[in-house]
Amino acid sequence: IFFRKTKMAAAFNSSFSSGFGVGGTSASPPTSSLAGGLSGYNASGGANSFGSTSYSNSTTASSIAKFGNGASSFAGASSMSPPTGAAGVAGVTSGEWDLSNTKQITNEDAESMPKFEVTRAADGSLTKAAEILNKLGDSWPHKFAICHSAKVNSYYLMAKVSQPLSLSDAREDYRKFDKSNGAKAIKTRNKEERQKNPLERQLQKTLVGQKNAILSVSGQIRRKENGWHSSNHPLVFLFLGSSGIGKTELAKQVANYIHGDNAEGFIRIDMTEYQNQHEVSKFIGAPPGYAGYDDGGQLTKRLRRCPNAVVLFDEVEKAHPDILTCLLQTFDEGRLTDGKGELVECMDATFVMTSNLGQREIADEAVRVRAQMKDSQDPDAIEPIQDSFKDKVIQPLLKHHFKRDEFIGRINEILFFLPFTHEQLKALARADLTKWKETAYDRHKISITWDNDVEELMVKAYNLRFGVRSIQHEVERKVVSKLAQAHENDHIGNGTQVKLACNPNIPGEISMYKVDTSKADK
Numbered sequence: 001i002f003f004r005k006t007k008m009a010a011a012f013n014s015s016f017s018s019g020f021g022v023g024g025t026s027a028s029p030p031t032s033s034l035a036g037g038l039s040g041y042n043a044s045g046g047a048n049s050f051g052s053t054s055y056s057n058s059t060t061a062s063s064i065a066k067f068g069n070g071a072s073s074f075a076g077a078s079s080m081s082p083p084t085g086a087a088g089v090a091g092v093t094s095g096e097w098d099l100s101n102t103k104q105i106t107n108e109d110a111e112s113m114p115k116f117e118v119t120r121a122a123d124g125s126l127t128k129a130a131e132i133l134n135k136l137g138d139s140w141p142h143k144f145a146i147c148h149s150a151k152v153n154s155y156y157l158m159a160k161v162s163q164p165l166s167l168s169d170a171r172e173d174y175r176k177f178d179k180s181n182g183a184k185a186i187k188t189r190n191k192e193e194r195q196k197n198p199l200e201r202q203l204q205k206t207l208v209g210q211k212n213a214i215l216s217v218s219g220q221i222r223r224k225e226n227g228w229h230s231s232n233h234p235l236v237f238l239f240l241g242s243s244g245i246g247k248t249e250l251a252k253q254v255a256n257y258i259h260g261d262n263a264e265g266f267i268r269i270d271m272t273e274y275q276n277q278h279e280v281s282k283f284i285g286a287p288p289g290y291a292g293y294d295d296g297g298q299l300t301k302r303l304r305r306c307p308n309a310v311v312l313f314d315e316v317e318k319a320h321p322d323i324l325t326c327l328l329q330t331f332d333e334g335r336l337t338d339g340k341g342e343l344v345e346c347m348d349a350t351f352v353m354t355s356n357l358g359q360r361e362i363a364d365e366a367v368r369v370r371a372q373m374k375d376s377q378d379p380d381a382i383e384p385i386q387d388s389f390k391d392k393v394i395q396p397l398l399k400h401h402f403k404r405d406e407f408i409g410r411i412n413e414i415l416f417f418l419p420f421t422h423e424q425l426k427a428l429a430r431a432d433l434t435k436w437k438e439t440a441y442d443r444h445k446i447s448i449t450w451d452n453d454v455e456e457l458m459v460k461a462y463n464l465r466f467g468v469r470s471i472q473h474e475v476e477r478k479v480v481s482k483l484a485q486a487h488e489n490d491h492i493g494n495g496t497q498v499k500l501a502c503n504p505n506i507p508g509e510i511s512m513y514k515v516d517t518s519k520a521d522k
């Protein structure tokens, strides 16, 4: 026992002496507080009493107090059973993250390194950071972490206890950081990277039309990346529009922009699977003693693995009201409580809900806006949706459906996905034909060209209910399957040039002509 207490004293000692840097004050602790920490060995909160007596009204009080708490659970856990109910790093063994090796650094120092954004600072933000780091385990491969505390709006450098704290070590450590290795870790793109590859450009490369939505989303994401957003709530979008016009695709592309090919950066939840009240447990995990307890919730489990994921709630209007209550808590507080009663932090997540609500009204509005823009020659012009349309048509519709004003109030931006114009549909047909042209060449060395009226024919298949997929299916049915058959029968093959055209005798059919290259070669 004596030996353990000695170790404890050492732990508290080092924690306290550097712990003050954490809180951002320079006062040194009165010696009596150490005794407080020691006597609090068995009952968590000894260190706590120090914080609350000496610093009860300062802004740093709660972080110091919690820090004390965390330290006591930390030390306690390494030598005896973990304390119950402690908010600190319970269950942590030595050599892991705590707050004993932490110092404040400048914004410039923090800018270029991957960070934790500990924006949820309700109970001592840096304690939280240590907790998260410990939970991440190997997916945070550094010995160092840069943590941002929204509470005091400052950056801190944190190191594992056995490491000496030095900024140059941290830089070196991060330099060795292998992207694939650290993909799961919370990463923010640095400024240079953002300027080189603006989100708008990436989105416009993959999506036809939907310029309003692309620009709004990019603007919001940029504000967040640059720190021009409210740090009290996560970012929440509602994408409205008919099926198959790019809502899911846009969310996916945003995830791709933020997380690259890390699959955990995109969480898609089909809300049609959550239409009944009992499905809440599938969402956030079942409470202890219930079936499925060990599985965890679809949302909470995945958010824990990637707290700044892009989370898509598809067809949100289908969800049960109790699920919406979960969502509201999440959107409002930036965290949610799972079935086990544990908090899942998600202040840095980007939430996207999609819905078909109002699709008819939006289509009508698009017709009206486009009629007004007729004079404009610019095919790329933004199609401005009036605020009055949002206020008078969409808001009442959403209120009627969701019944709850506060739910709608927590949405940062409602974005409208407009039906495609004829030109946009042709661009979509062209993009799909081009995709197959590339496949044909890469796999079979077959070259393909086509007439303008082939694109027109594909556009005719467009069906509002299925969106872009109806064009993709038409291309497969009328073009790709024919090519495949001709290839199978050796009519075309390596080196063949094929021209596609509308069949003059059978309306709606495509004909293939083999271009004779032998003359050209000679």
Ligand SMILES: Nc1ncnc2c1ncn2[C@@H]1O[C@H](COP(=O)(O)OP(=O)(O)O)[C@@H](O)[C@H]1O
Residues within 6 Å of the ligand: 206, 207, 208, 209, 210, 242, 243, 244, 245, 246, 247, 248, 249, 250, 354, 428, 467, 468, 469
């Ligand atoms: N605006 C668009 N530009 C290019 N492709 C699109 C666009 N909208 C839809 N698509 C294509 O159609 C598919 C289905 O679109 P999706 O985004 O899932 O539609 P929804 O609006 O129903 O979420 C996408 O995977 C993509 O291939």
Ligand SMILES: [Mg+2]
Residues within 6 Å of the ligand: 244, 247, 248, 249, 314, 354
């Ligand atoms: Mg979708």
